[in-house]
Amino acid sequence: MNVFAGRSFLARPVRGGLIGSMSLPQATPLNAFHRSHGGRMVDFAGWDMPVQYGSILEEHKAVRTRCGLFDVSHMGEADVKGPEALKFLQHLVTNDCRKLFPGRVLYTCMCYPHGGVVDDLLVYMRGEGDYLLCLNAGNITKDLSWMQEQVKGFNCSVTDRSPDYAQLAIQGPTAAALVQPLTKAVLADLRYYHFTQGEVAGVSCLISRTGYTGEDGVELYCATNDAVKLAEAIVAAGAPFGLALTGLGARDSLRLEAGFPLYGHELTELITPITAGLGWVVKFDKGPFIGCDVLVAEKKKGSAKKIVYFRTGDRRIVRAETPVLNAAGAVGRVVSGTLSPMLNEAIGSALVEADAAKELLTVDIRGTLLNLHLVKPPFVSLKKT
């Protein structure tokens, strides 16, 4: 056997992180917890993270049918505070932050002047002039530099809070039932994309009804020092709810099944939110923001390329970078691909010439041509409260 290094992050070499960069990956507070539970560790965006504890497919199915616990402490956090915080955020991001009120969360992109994406992120409104941003792990340094540059001239500050926060996600149909006995916060009253400050298992947390799986669940932001205590309490309470420990492998297949973009794949510095099908997070009527002129023009003219989601009816995974073909030749490339454990077939996303998206598209898997059946995501129905 010869194991090809796949182009997905899953195939990146482990331990020591000596390949590609000379620095060792960072550890989350749960590093020893992962290892003691049999986590298979890889370097993800410079972090030593568990890809899986057992089987990625079983972990994925656990989240869809029961619940799973993810360590997402590698994600970044930043405070945006001050009298002009809202004005700054309105300039910085594509979505309309006036929709926020204390306890509400907003998903948005922030773009470069040329319309490409700096990052996709969540904005939490704690109070007047007081916001928390959640950033992708691989973009923390870039995002903070970008925001520090853009905030000049606004009466507010941007502060990196990533070292202060750990984050756990509990996701799945039994997730809320698992967490409720551990907290006085009434989860039935906590709607999707809302959050509250409270305690879970005696640990002070920001409790967020959000997630990256398409299932019901919560994301808990706590102090770094409390992460192990919180994780252990959740595991201890987990058996009656069928809790499984779940790694980044399942996190990726779950988000792809749910039709959620992953920065670096469906969104990049060269892919705009309009191209990626995220026009709904771009609000042109809220006033000017970075990139709005280019995005307005793209919306008017139509995108030259678009991100499409597909299934194949076959089990062979169509991996990232695979050329997408029409009758004449290559019209794009796959950006994400996996096996959907729920559909039992390969699913993925591709960046293709917009006109080509209306034709029959195929991919060549080791000499066999497979048709791409374009799907409007999600591939499975999403559960929202």
Place this chain on the structure above:
Amino acid sequence: MSNVPADLKYAKSHEWLKVAADGTATIGITDFAQNSLGDITFVQVPKVGTALRAGETFGVVESVKAASDIYAPVAGTVVEVNKALEATPEKVNQSPFGEGWLLKLKLANPAEAAALLGHEDYRKLTA
């Protein structure tokens, strides 16, 4: 520590071979290999009747992580393939030396099998 049954022969490329008295052999991938690959999602094997040379690629084992070529440890002709793997490729993970077998060959030269690694040498290789 992966399982390395004593009664099998092994190739450096992580295939195992079990020779039967009638000059056929069953081939699969080892416990070490299935563990490295992770969840196996698709197995591609050749048609019955295909003639293989020693060291020739005869198929692919796909996992969530990557696709891996499989090599014939010895020369022979394919006499049977494990059809169950079409619907349940995870059998290769669950039972790499049992239900997860890949194919059976009629050996071109049964003596070739002797040149493969024994279990001790394979275990050292994968330690």
